[in-house]
Amino acid sequence: MEYVHPEALVSTDWLADNLGASDIEIIDASFHLPAAQRNAQAEFAANHIPGAVFFDIDDIADTDSDLPHMLPSPEKFSSRVRKLGIGSETHVICYDSNGGPGAAMRAWWTFRIFGHDRVSVLSGGLPKWQDEDRPTSTDETPIIEKHFFSKFDPSLVLSFDQIMANVDSHEYQMVDARAEGRYNGTDEEPRAGMRKGHIPGAINLPFQKLMDTENFMVMRPADDLQTIISDACIDLEKPLVSSCGSGVTAAPLVLALYLLGHTRAAIYDGSWTEWGSRDDTPIEV
Secondary structure (H helix, E strand, C coil), rough: CCCHHHHEEEEEHHHHHHEEECCCCEEEECCCHHHHCCCCHHHHHEECCCEECCCCCCCCCCCCCCCCCCCCHHHHHHHHHCCCCCCCCCEEEEECCCCCCCCCHHHHHHHCCCCCCCCCECCCCHHHHHHHCCCECCCCCCCCCCCCCCCCCCHHHEEEEEEEEEEHHHCEEEEECCCCHHHHHHCCCCCCCCCCCCCCCCCCCHHHHHECCCCCCCCCCCHHHHHHHHHHCCCCCEEEEECCCCCCCCCCHHHHHHHCCCCEEEEEHHHHHCCCCCCCCEECC
């Protein structure tokens, strides 16, 4: 079995052959939890793929929200990506410094939700690129602004109210991509003040299972993805919404489904940071 939509991924070989192409823009979408005490933007300045620009998911976001990196308005998204040199005809290549366990895939999903389908994830990300002794740079990439038109697709994201209604309606299959211990409520949450457990009715499929953890976190082959998703009792004929801690590592499942030809999976943007911080939400452990 082959991927139905292989264009959602590009290899390091492909990117090396296409570095400098006029219709390509490479973005580093690296993101780290506060507890990691890492500065993604500073790391980018010190080491990035030549020609890349930094895509800050905490800035290209609704910064008026109390929740982290919630989706921005279409107007703000268009404004920010134009200033990164991205136009409506640009092929955007997303990578991150962790190899792809969420941030690059979150950026991929964000472009899609704003109507831009010419977007791919670099398989293996920066770790694989560096392991292959490919070039990196500290240079600031010259940017020429381009025209970018956003067309927001609300079906690819669900709100708190929609998730609350779904607890009773079961319209969507809710899949929780966090680790099993967080899903079960036996592990501590990385953010202070969070309740522990999961949204009632949610299926647990930790995002790491979708990736070859011994091979730079590249996405597993199509047959493996099909088996893993089936073994989790996910019905691919029903609507699905993915959630995680803050809407980042929910994206690998959405990408995996897209690769298999299921293009309409959504993300609960507030995820557990929203649900677990409230005292009016039902929780299972």
